[in-house]
Amino acid sequence: xxxxxxxxxxxxxxxxxxxxxxxxxxxxxxxxxxxxxxxxxxxxxxxxxxxxxxxxxxxxxxxxxxxxxxxxxxxxxxxxxxxxxxxxxxxxxxxxxxxxxxxxxxxxxxxxxxx
Amino acid sequence: xxxxxxxxxxxxxxxxxxxxxxxxxxxxxxxxxxxxxxxxxxxxxxxxxxxxxxxxxxxxxxxxxxxxxxxxxxxxxxxxxxxxxxxxxxxxxxxxxxxxxxxxxxxxxxxxxxx
Numbered sequence: 001x002x003x004x005x006x007x008x009x010x011x012x013x014x015x016x017x018x019x020x021x022x023x024x025x026x027x028x029x030x031x032x033x034x035x036x037x038x039x040x041x042x043x044x045x046x047x048x049x050x051x052x053x054x055x056x057x058x059x060x061x062x063x064x065x066x067x068x069x070x071x072x073x074x075x076x077x078x079x080x081x082x083x084x085x086x087x088x089x090x091x092x093x094x095x096x097x098x099x100x101x102x103x104x105x106x107x108x109x110x111x112x113x114x115x
Numbered sequence: 116x117x118x119x120x121x122x123x124x125x126x127x128x129x130x131x132x133x134x135x136x137x138x139x140x141x142x143x144x145x146x147x148x149x150x151x152x153x154x155x156x157x158x159x160x161x162x163x164x165x166x167x168x169x170x171x172x173x174x175x176x177x178x179x180x181x182x183x184x185x186x187x188x189x190x191x192x193x194x195x196x197x198x199x200x201x202x203x204x205x206x207x208x209x210x211x212x213x214x215x216x217x218x219x220x221x222x223x224x225x226x227x228x229x230x
Contacts, residue, residue, distance in 0.1 A: 032216040043119075043205050043221030044158065051216070089157055093216065100146035100165040100211055103219055105157035 012112040019077040021109045023090035026071065030092035033066060034103070035075045039086045044105075047075070047088075077111075085113045116141040119222035121206050127228045130196060136225045138189040138206030147189040148219065149181060150205040158205055164189065165211060196229045203227070 013019045025033075032051055036044035050057045050064045050073075057064050063076040073090050090106040119140045128134045138147065145166050150158035162181045163171035169181065178200075180192040189206055203224040210217035 034216070034218070041223065043207070043223050044219075045221070046218045049216050049218070098211065100148070100163045100170055100209070101217075102160065102163065102171060103148075103207075104160065108155075108157050 009108070010110045010112065012114060013080050014114050015080060015082060017080055019075075019080045019084070019111060021075045021077075021088050021090075021111065023073040023075075023106050024071060025073065025090075025092060025106075030094050031101075032093040033064070033073050034091045034093060035062075035064060036089045036091060036105070037084075037086045038089065038108075044089060049093075080111075080113050082113050082115065085111055087111070117220065119206055119208055119220050121204075121222035121225050123225060124223070125226045125228075127230060128193065128196065129230055130198070132196075133192070133194045135193065136191040136204055136206075136227070138191075138208075138222060139187055140208040140220070141187055142208065142220065143186075143210075144208035144220070145186060145211045146209045147183060148207040148209075149189070149191055150207065150221075152203040152205055152224070154202075162191075193227075196227075198229050201228045 032049050034049040035047040037047050038044045048059045048062050048064050050066050061078045065074045087108045087110050089108045093101050093103050095101040122137045147164045149161040152158040160173050161175045164183045167183045178195050182190040205224045207219040207221045209219045
């Protein structure tokens with residue numbers, strides 16, 4: 001069946017270094033792939049998305065890469081800061097187009113930023 | 116107002132109790148969602164409402180009963196829950212449209228404990 005999953009459950013990086021969080025998906029006709037950040041006691045917060053027909057998209061300090069050949073999604077965070085410490089989820093979004101879409105989350109990676 | 120507000124933030128209920136979780140948004144979003152999140156797990160979709168009508172029920176047990184009284188409000192009625200239903204219940208909302216990724220805005224959740 002279809003699934004969205006992650007390779008690493010925990011990632012520890014030093015402040016100032018770049019972080020790369022990975023996600024694999026098995027079989028999808030998703031319209032968008034999205035990264036969310038969830039801090040303790042809060043709901044998921046949108047970081048960046050990428051349309052399924054794109055390879056790369058950049059935001060402020062973040063870049064998402066989509067490799068459809070190997071069904072792989074990654075989130076790169078430049079100059080990681082202590083405030084980046086959180087759990088990161090990839091998610092795939094299907095549907096919409098006049099009705100509500102369906103957002104399915106992957107298993108999550110905890111990012112720990114050390115000083 | 117760019118928030119999704121969930122009440123209460125914490126709820127402890129017995130297995131014979133009836134309680135309700137509430138969610139409110141004033142962003143004009145016409146899609147609203149309930150997710151369930153267990154500790155260290157990704158959010159799992161429960162229900163989707165499009166234009167105040169239930170469009171997706173992810174085979175959720177009938178002890179969970181959603182209600183969308185108007186475009187700004189979403190309720191989740193709880194009855195005869197089990198201890199394994201203890202979790203963080205997240206509400207989200209989004210616009211409905213075609214061609215664009217209308218992001219989900221999540222609330223901070225209700226932490227539910229069933230005793």
